[in-house]
Amino acid sequence: MPELPEVETIRKDLEKFIxxxxxxxxxxNSSKQIQPSLAIVKKAIVGMTIKKVQRRAKILQIFFxxxxxxxxxxxxxxRLLFRNKKDPADLYQxxxxxxSGDKELRFADARKFGWFKLIKDEKDLKxxxxxxxxxxxxxxxxxxxxxxxxxxxxxxxxxLMDQEKISGVGNIYANEALFMAxxxxxxxxxxxxxxxxxxxxxxxxxxxQLGLRYRGASDNDYLDIFGHKxxxxxxxxxxxxxxxxxxxxxxxxxxxxxxxxxTFYCPQCQK
DNA sequence: CAATCAACCTGGGTGC
DNA sequence: TGCACCCAGGTTGATT
Numbered sequence: 001m002p003e004l005p006e007v008e009t010i011r012k013d014l015e016k017f018i019x020x021x022x023x024x025x026x027x028x029n030s031s032k033q034i035q036p037s038l039a040i041v042k043k044a045i046v047g048m049t050i051k052k053v054q055r056r057a058k059i060l061q062i063f064f065x066x067x068x069x070x071x072x073x074x075x076x077x078x079r080l081l082f083r084n085k086k087d088p089a090d091l092y093q094x095x096x097x098x099x100s101g102d103k104e105l106r107f108a109d110a111r112k113f114g115w116f117k118l119i120k121d122e123k124d125l126k127x128x129x130x131x132x133x134x135x136x137x138x139x140x141x142x143x144x145x146x147x148x149x150x151x152x153x154x155x156x157x158x159x160l161m162d163q164e165k166i167s168g169v170g171n172i173y174a175n176e177a178l179f180m181a182x183x184x185x186x187x188x189x190x191x192x193x194x195x196x197x198x199x200x201x202x203x204x205x206x207x208x209q210l211g212l213r214y215r216g217a218s219d220n221d222y223l224d225i226f227g228h229k230x231x232x233x234x235x236x237x238x239x240x241x242x243x244x245x246x247x248x249x250x251x252x253x254x255x256x257x258x259x260x261x262x263t264f265y266c267p268q269c270q271k
Numbered sequence: 272c273a274a275t276c277a278a279c280c281t282g283g284g285t286g287c
Numbered sequence: 288t289g290c291a292c293c294c295a296g297g298t299t300g301a302t303t
Binding site: 001002003058073074075076077111113114161163170171220260261262 | 294295296297298
């Protein structure tokens with residue numbers, strides 16, 4: 001499930017490889033996912049050149065030469081794949097941008113939760129993105145983090161994953177950061193001590209950096225634009241490891257639900 | 272207003 | 288082998 005490190009890995013590769021290509025056509029077999037409609041998207045971007053690719057929270061933004069912007073959310077199972085026209089169709093391929101040079105940018109999505117949306121201009125984009133909390137690897141700092149935690153009595157894990165509080169963190173990185181910081185995911189956010197907050201802040205930065213270094217986690221569906229897996233899943237300390245020994249050596253990792261989401265932690269080390 | 276929860280989908284896994 | 292069932296989780300929108 002793509003979170004900040006996965007989406008950022010895709011962004012960097014797209015920035016490096018698809019800028020300069022011209023869109024020749026757009027096709028879809030999943031019209032719900034292309035918004036507002038295939039016809040309107042075609043009208044806006046066919047004939048245009050890709051200028052740059054940005055990311056905010058888990059949302060990718062592709063900028064075109066006429067000022068149009070396509071924003072993409074991969075949700076749980078979405079993939080963006082940069083292929084040659086002659087390559088065999090990808091599994092769950094739902095939207096295809098035909099590009100110059102016999103290339104294609106494909107949007108594939110097993111569960112069809114993701115979306116691919118046309119935005120008129122920067123002003124509309126800004127409006128749409130303003131609800132998101134700070135970017136953990138650039139805008140966030142310890143005082144801001146402390147302030148965010150102090151404003152809610154909800155479980156700390158819910159706050160870490162709340163995109164309006166902090167953007168880009170999902171289930172995997174929240175679980176890993178809390179383990180690294182030795183904090184029980186059920187603790188009310190406003191009851192975390194100053195010292196623990198500092199540790200959690202550092203842990204969050206660390207797991208996100210690790211995720212980036214390993215080009216994301218491919219525990220489930222995530223693939224990069226070349227169809228390759230990331231490798232951070234090989235370094236998980238708790239995520240998906242219920243019943244296995246805690247890496248610190250004492251107890252066993254437990255699985256519970258918080259906010260309806262699978263939550264993994266060590267009851268011995270995370271208080 | 273904050274918190275909770277179903278809905279969106281479908282592949283993959285489980286149990287009978 | 289077949290089939291009913293359940294589960295995964297990011298986000299939205301309705302409800303409490």
